[in-house]
Structures are given as C-alpha cells and as structure tokens.
Amino acid sequence: MKKYLLEIFDELSYKLTYLKETDLIFTVPAQSNHGDYSTNAAMMLARALKRKPIEIANEIVSHLQYDKSKIEKIEIAGPGFINFYFSKNFVTKIVAEIHSQGKNFGKSSKFAGKRANVEFVSANPTGPLTVGHGRNAVVGDTIANMLEWIGYNVDREYYFNNAGRQMRVLGDSVRLRYLEILGENIEFPQDYYQGEYIKDIARKIFEESGDKYKNEPEDGIFKQRAEKEIFDDIKKTMKNIGIEMNIFYNEHSLYEDGKINKLLELYKTKNLSYEKEGAVWLKLTELGNEQDKVIVKSSGEPTYRLPDIAYHITKFERGYDLIVDLFGSDHNATYPDVLAGIRVLGYDTEKIKVLIHQFVTIMSGGEVVKMSTRKANYVTLDELIDETGSDVVRYFFNMRSISSHLNFDLDVAKKQSDENPVFYLQYAHARICSIIRMAEEQNLKSSLENLKLLQKDEEQNLLKKLYEFPDEILYSTELFEPHRIANYLESLAALFHKFYTECRIIGSEKKLAEARLALIEAVKIVLRNGLSILGVSAPERM
RNA sequence: GCGCCCAUAGCUCAAUUGGAUAGAGCAACAGCCUUCUAAGCUGUAGGUUAGUGGUUCGAUUCCACUUGGGCGUACCA
Incomplete structure (x- = not known):
C-alpha cells in the first residue's frame, strides 16, 4: 500500500514540483477512521510555501492520479492531513506476495553489498557471563540479525583482553585456591575473584597435576588455564542463546603486530600528545573534549584508550561501511575519547554507531538482586537460561527500548503462563x-x-x-x-x-x-x- | 559540581525522525469453551505524560529551569 502511494506521489511531483521540497512520510494513523495511511505533507509544506495547509492538500488531492480499484477514497481532514483508504480487494493482495517470498518476506536490499561489524559482549574472560551481560549479548545479536535483513553482510565480533592487571589478579586468584587445596594457609584478598568457578579451576589443575605447580607464578599455567576454562564457558553460554561470533579480536595482538606503538608514534609526530609527570597524554581538549587523558601510564603501560583507538582503526582498515559498538551505560564516558582520537586521524567516525543500553535490574520475590562479578554475587546467564529457556531470555531482553532500564522479573520469566x-x-x-x-x-x-x-x-x-x-x-x-x-x-x-x-x-x-x-x-x-x-x-x- | 540515560494507568512498558481521541500486558472487576489449542477472546475501571515555563497550526516527543532515580566523571576496563 505504502509502495503504491510513493509511486503515485513520485509521479505527481513532476507536476507539483514543491513536493520535492519535503520528505514524504506516510504513516498508519492510530485511529482507523483516519484511513489506512495518512500524510502530513500539506502541513509540512505550509510554512515553506506560505500557504494554508488545507489549500495545499486540496491541490495535491485534485491533481493526484490513482487507480480507483486500489484506492477507494481520499479525504482531507483536521488541519490538513490527507487520508487514504484502500479498497478491500487491493488489501488482500499482500497474501500472495508473502506466499511467494516466504522466509524472505520482510527483507530489504537497501544496504545490499555493504559490510557491517557489530561488536558486542566483549567481556574479558574473568568470570562467567551474568544476566547483566545477557542484555548486551541478546541485543547485539539481534541487531546483527536485523542488519542482515536489510542487506548488510555482518560480522559479529567479540573484543577481549587477556593481558593486564585484571588477568593477573585472576591468575593469582586461581593460584591461591590451588595452594589452599594443597593445604597451605593462604590469605585470600578481598578484591580477588571470589566466585566458586575459581575453586573449580584450581581443583581441576590439582586433580590433573597434583602439587606440580606449587611454585608456579600466577601468570603462567594458572592464568592460561583460567582463561581457557572461562572462555569455553562463555562460548557455551552464548551458544545456549543462539549466538555465534565469527571474530574474536584479542587486544593483545595489537601489541604484537606493533599497531599500538605505531599509533603512539603517529600522535607524537602529529603533535597530538605530550608527556607530563612521566605519562603520555592525548590532547583531547584540542579536539573538543572536556579534558586531556592519559594514554600511556608512567609505568609504561598504555591505558585502555590507546588499544581501543588502535582497535577501532583496524575496523576501518578492514573496510566496514558500518561499525556498531554496543555497550552498557557504565562505559558511556569512554567512547567520546575514542571517537575523538580516531576522528583526528582522518577517519570518518560517522560510520561508527555507538549504542548504549541501560542496566538490567533483576527482581526476585519483589526484591532487587544486587550484583557484582568480583564479589561473586550474581545470577549467571546460564542459570537464567536453564531456568527459563533461551526463548524467554531472548524475548525479555529484546522487548524493551535499550535506553530504558530493564526490569527482569525472574518470577514472571520462570512462569510458563499467560x-x-x-x-x-x-x-x-x-x-x-x-x-x-x-x-x-x-x-x-x-x-x-x-x-x-x-x-x-x-x-x-x-x-x-x-x-x-x-x-x-x-x-x-x-x-x-x-x-x-x-x-x-x-x-x-x-x-x-x-x-x-x-x-x-x-x-x-x-x-x-x-x-x-x-x-x-x-x-x-x-x-x-x-x-x-x-x-x-x-x-x-x- | 559536570556528562549521558530515565520519569507515561496500581505494576512492567509502548506511542512511526512534532500529528488527529496517549495505547498494550499484568493485577482488579464482569462475561465467553458439546465446533480449528481458553497460553485465547469481549467488556468495565484506571491518566493534569514528575513539575513550571517556552517554541507553533499542534508537544509524551524539541528547548530552559526544578524535583527525583540509574550510570559515569582514573595513570581500572
């Protein structure tokens, strides 16, 4: 129906050239007595043409050529809406169209030939995915699906870091649990990973190798093993809700292939960075942001910004037409820095779409469940899937606007009811x-x-x-x-x-x-x- | 303090880039199964769209301020 309206209006625009001045919008009115489709074009044009909307609407309708067997009636109503009523016979034609297109009905070729990268989940392998990650995972995968439906060729990408302080703490957490199993008296720091899964990994190592690793440092076998076990677990969880990434991008590889150093040099030669108090700072204020930020700490270690920028540059180098980043509102302060750092190097950041979703509040028995990965006080995504099923999880995370906080009521989700x-x-x-x-x-x-x-x-x-x-x-x-x-x-x-x-x-x-x-x-x-x-x-x- | 997001029916949320009489589900109440699945359908009730101003033919939507909440505001990610 809308397609037909666009056709006849396109034809009319050769006669009434002012129609080209505005984007024609046809909407389905909330009230059925306002027709099947409606346009506010006359009102939109009124100001530009300095004429009365009703007058314009009359002119449009009187010049419009259309097939009376398709459109039964056209009315002008209210301040200048033009309402279209289609014939019942014409309306039924959609059935044949759907039958012939089958599972392709709804697809569009508007962006055919374009490539998109959707980065989501991107949780570091320090613990199982929680319900908090679930929203990101489901929404990201769904957006990837949607982009495929409108023609994009989509890569689903997971960015992770298996180096750095976080991972050392993880390795050491496992090491301490291992020593604990060996009967040693250990003190387990509060800011270490408290979860049961750490003990499970330590137990596995013990069962396979006994006390062989008594004197191993934390970043050897313990870290490696923890990373592998946890990553396997994360992949299994994603599979359980039907998510399959086709690219896992390791932050560490950016160091190995010299991209980080190259970027650092580039900022230096372009005079976009400076040294202060032993650290390297990026001149973000010159780029319109609020304050300069550290990109290399005085310890010589880069902050997350530098690899993040280098990483995004690889997305441009890999030739994507659309780059989607999805993350939770806790990251909302980071992306302006990254974007500014990329833009100044001449990349078209319009291609990057940053999506920020609000947090999930888990409700159980009318109470809010507070969560923290570090403190091991959380509901894992796997537990949730086990209890409710993948369909329920996917639907719940998809059914609300991402800019709204989502209340996930465990009691309702578990109910197999209306x-x-x-x-x-x-x-x-x-x-x-x-x-x-x-x-x-x-x-x-x-x-x-x-x-x-x-x-x-x-x-x-x-x-x-x-x-x-x-x-x-x-x-x-x-x-x-x-x-x-x-x-x-x-x-x-x-x-x-x-x-x-x-x-x-x-x-x-x-x-x-x-x-x-x-x-x-x-x-x-x-x-x-x-x-x-x-x-x-x-x-x-x- | 500053930045981003949010505030709509008792509860959870919609509302097509500003449109016509703000809609669903749940909960409440009243009905509908000897006929294709009652996990369904019909009806009733429920609103000063947090508040105050502004912009205009027209505001839940845009702007300013106020109130109340979430997340940030690192040489953590």
Whole structure:
C-alpha cells in the first residue's frame, strides 16, 4: 500500500514540483477512521510555501492520479492531513506476495553489498557471563540479525583482553585456591575473584597435576588455564542463546603486530600528545573534549584508550561501511575519547554507531538482586537460561527500548503462563500450525484464487498489519531499535487471535476456507520471520 | 559540581525522525469453551505524560529551569 502511494506521489511531483521540497512520510494513523495511511505533507509544506495547509492538500488531492480499484477514497481532514483508504480487494493482495517470498518476506536490499561489524559482549574472560551481560549479548545479536535483513553482510565480533592487571589478579586468584587445596594457609584478598568457578579451576589443575605447580607464578599455567576454562564457558553460554561470533579480536595482538606503538608514534609526530609527570597524554581538549587523558601510564603501560583507538582503526582498515559498538551505560564516558582520537586521524567516525543500553535490574520475590562479578554475587546467564529457556531470555531482553532500564522479573520469566508475553506470540504460531494440520486431515488446502473473499474487519485488519512488516524492519533497524519488532509481533499476534475467535476456517464455505488458510499461512510466515530476527523459536505445538 | 540515560494507568512498558481521541500486558472487576489449542477472546475501571515555563497550526516527543532515580566523571576496563 505504502509502495503504491510513493509511486503515485513520485509521479505527481513532476507536476507539483514543491513536493520535492519535503520528505514524504506516510504513516498508519492510530485511529482507523483516519484511513489506512495518512500524510502530513500539506502541513509540512505550509510554512515553506506560505500557504494554508488545507489549500495545499486540496491541490495535491485534485491533481493526484490513482487507480480507483486500489484506492477507494481520499479525504482531507483536521488541519490538513490527507487520508487514504484502500479498497478491500487491493488489501488482500499482500497474501500472495508473502506466499511467494516466504522466509524472505520482510527483507530489504537497501544496504545490499555493504559490510557491517557489530561488536558486542566483549567481556574479558574473568568470570562467567551474568544476566547483566545477557542484555548486551541478546541485543547485539539481534541487531546483527536485523542488519542482515536489510542487506548488510555482518560480522559479529567479540573484543577481549587477556593481558593486564585484571588477568593477573585472576591468575593469582586461581593460584591461591590451588595452594589452599594443597593445604597451605593462604590469605585470600578481598578484591580477588571470589566466585566458586575459581575453586573449580584450581581443583581441576590439582586433580590433573597434583602439587606440580606449587611454585608456579600466577601468570603462567594458572592464568592460561583460567582463561581457557572461562572462555569455553562463555562460548557455551552464548551458544545456549543462539549466538555465534565469527571474530574474536584479542587486544593483545595489537601489541604484537606493533599497531599500538605505531599509533603512539603517529600522535607524537602529529603533535597530538605530550608527556607530563612521566605519562603520555592525548590532547583531547584540542579536539573538543572536556579534558586531556592519559594514554600511556608512567609505568609504561598504555591505558585502555590507546588499544581501543588502535582497535577501532583496524575496523576501518578492514573496510566496514558500518561499525556498531554496543555497550552498557557504565562505559558511556569512554567512547567520546575514542571517537575523538580516531576522528583526528582522518577517519570518518560517522560510520561508527555507538549504542548504549541501560542496566538490567533483576527482581526476585519483589526484591532487587544486587550484583557484582568480583564479589561473586550474581545470577549467571546460564542459570537464567536453564531456568527459563533461551526463548524467554531472548524475548525479555529484546522487548524493551535499550535506553530504558530493564526490569527482569525472574518470577514472571520462570512462569510458563499467560503472564509471560513470549508465549503469546508463540501460541499464535502454534495455533496456526494446528489449524493447518487439521485442515490437511480434511483435504482442505490454501488457495490464492479467492482472496477477495477476505472482507471482514478481522481479516482486513490482519492483512493491513502484514503490509507493515517490511517497513517495520527497515525502520527499526535504521533506528537500531529491536524492541519495535517485538512490539510489532505482539500486535500482529493480537490481530490473529481476534481473527481466530471471529472467523472459522474448518466448516466455512470451501472457497472462503481456502482463502483464510492462505491468510493464516501468511501470518505464520511473518510471525516466524519476525521471531527468527529476535532469535526466538516458532514452535509448531505448545 | 559536570556528562549521558530515565520519569507515561496500581505494576512492567509502548506511542512511526512534532500529528488527529496517549495505547498494550499484568493485577482488579464482569462475561465467553458439546465446533480449528481458553497460553485465547469481549467488556468495565484506571491518566493534569514528575513539575513550571517556552517554541507553533499542534508537544509524551524539541528547548530552559526544578524535583527525583540509574550510570559515569582514573595513570581500572
């Protein structure tokens, strides 16, 4: 429907050239008595043309050439809205389109041939993924899916650091637990990793090698083993919610191939850095930021900024058209420095999209669960998946705007009941599958021959919603807002459930039953496609 | 102090780059299963969109200030 409107307006713009002055926007009005689609173009143009909106609207409508079998009625309403009413017959045509495109329905080629890199999770291997990481993981993977749907070739990338102080503390935590198992009297510092998993790793080393490593330093076997065990665990957790990274980028490699030193030299020769109090500072104030920051400590060790900048430069070197960084609000102060450091070297930072999601609050029994990795007071993502299932986890993290704090109510998530919104969608899909099975038993098959019989409100509303799907994906993706897809699917499922209660299939007149079967098959395709973007399964039975 | 994010129905949240009468789910109340899955549907009730100003044909949306919360504000990442 929208496609047709764009066509006829494009044609009209040769006659009324002022139409080219504004971006034409067609929206689905909240009120059904405002038509199927509506545009505010006349109002938008009013100021520029210094004419009355109603007058412009009248001019547009009177010059518009359109097929009366497609558009039934055009009205001008309110301060100057132009409302379009499509013919019922035309509306039904979407069913055939969905059938022919199948699992590709909703895809767009707008960004075909473009390459995107989505960096997410990026947790250092110091402990299992927590529920806190879960939001990042799920949203990142979903955004990657969405970008694929609009044509991008996407790399999913995990950036990590297995060097530095954090990892030394990790290795030493394991070492102390190991010595503890050997019966030595140890003092375990408060700021070391307190989790049980540290003891598990120490126990494994002991069981395999006895006291062989009694005198090993912390950054030898202990660190290596801890890193491997923890990383394996992280990968397993990601796999459990359907996430597969295709690039793991090690920060350490930036040192090994000299990128860090090269960058440091570059800043120096460009006179963008200076030494003070034994440290190297980047002149960020000259680049418009609030204060200069240290890039190399007086100890000679770089701060995270320098490798972060070097790392992002590799993303440009690797030729991406779009670079997406997703992280939690605790990192919100870091990215302006990194961006400034990259921009000054001539890279187009417009290609970088920084997404910041707010924190997750875990609720259990009406109480807030406080979390800290260091203190080992957390719910792991794996525990959550075990208790609720991957679908619930993915849906909960996807269903809210990332700029909102997310309340994750463990009690609701665990319930296999109508309080849990993911089942509402899956139930719609399962119901459709069930009807199709029943129909088959009665030798009833869907047909695209008599779609024009789909005239009832419940049918028409459902059909109109189906039209919106490709637009919704494109729009949601360009805004990087996965929750819109969840919202869309919920309203589609609601319209289906209404249709289900009002319109019977088995038992209806044959031609109508065939057309309705075709309709619900189309709904099934859209539900399945939408759920697959979210990474949620579409069960055949429930 | 400063920066980013947030404040919408009792609770959790939507609201198409400023649109027409602010919508869902849960909870509450009243109904609907001898017919394709009641994990569903229908109805009732629930709002000064935190507050005050401003911008304009029009503001939940944009701007300023105030209040209340989250996260930052390192020679940690």
